[in-house]
Amino acid sequence: MADTKQITFRVRRFDPDTDSAPHWDSYTLNVPDGMTVLEALHQIKAEKEPTLAWRSSCRMGVCGSCGMFINDLPMLACQTQVLHLNADAVTVAPLPNYPNVKDLVPNLEPLIEKHAAIKPFIIHPNSKEVDEPTGEFIQSAEEREAFSQFTYCIKCGLCLSACPTVATDPLFLGPQALAQAYRYTADNRDCGLKERLVALDAFHGPYQCHMAGACSQACPKGVDPAFGIQLLKRTLVLDSIGFGNKPKHVAKVMPLADVVKQIEEFAPPPRTVK
């Protein structure tokens, strides 16, 4: 049997129906090597406190549901192994900078609203081609590389809870939305910067970023939103002095026949085993 260590979990509890203010409850578990904070919470719920509430889904750092404030840092509970925290006591609280629904469940509405405000989708001037495609938009590997890392965002919201500016200015769009604004603006198929300016070219846009970099440290997917914000600032400044026009370079359409031809050209070798 694997070695275990006795760990005390201090969990912040809050039930809006019965509590006027949050309080802390402690639970002690024998934690084996490899156990994650999420698994520990499941064990607490199964054996000690069935009313404990949190949000989780995939258990493997993909869905971004289980963001929590673990030992005063925003982390995904499913990706955080208890013994790797090197502490005898582990505090678990809901993500800061969000309203608290219950126990460890944050209300992620601010994240979704800010994300929606920057129009997180490809805005192409040829809407007919988008609605009734006759081929594929051409995008080279280099063009994709320009924004590739920002596509890994799983909308877990850890960056917003780590951001000191969001803490003082709740209207600040925040690292997630701003990095996504850059992700779409830098995409050679997109031509929607002008439509995004309403949200971006405003006081609570990228210029409120104090460059603390906490967002990039908190991101569980290795995205660097702080860098994305700086790239977005550069894009906006260039656009404001007339160097941001992209329509000329916007992705061309490759006819379907050519797409099929290319697929055939790069087809895998024939099967050798039947």
Next chain:
Amino acid sequence: MRETRLWSLHILVIPIIAVLLGMHFALMHYAPVFYDVSVDEAREFSTMIERGKSMTQFVVYTLLLIAGLYHGLYGLRGILRELPLTPTLVKVVDIGILIFGLMIFALGMYVTWWTFNAPLGG
């Protein structure tokens, strides 16, 4: 003006302030060298007024006043607007800072212009 231009301008004036502030320090600390006077003479009011009559000094201080005021007040606006303000208070902050800036600019220009045109010897 949209935020991008306001912010760009606030960044753009940083090197201008650095150069002008350097000139200001040089003018202050090396006045005895530049104007061929003793250290005690350099501190006298009449010598200071005489220095203020040079076109270089007039231009340096006018530009420093504009650049410093813009940079400083843009920063102050940023701090104040991070507070949870109502839309009305946001307008009050924006307009208030603009009026305050214009007042300080007028005062600064008055002093610089008066010094530039003052009769010799104050």
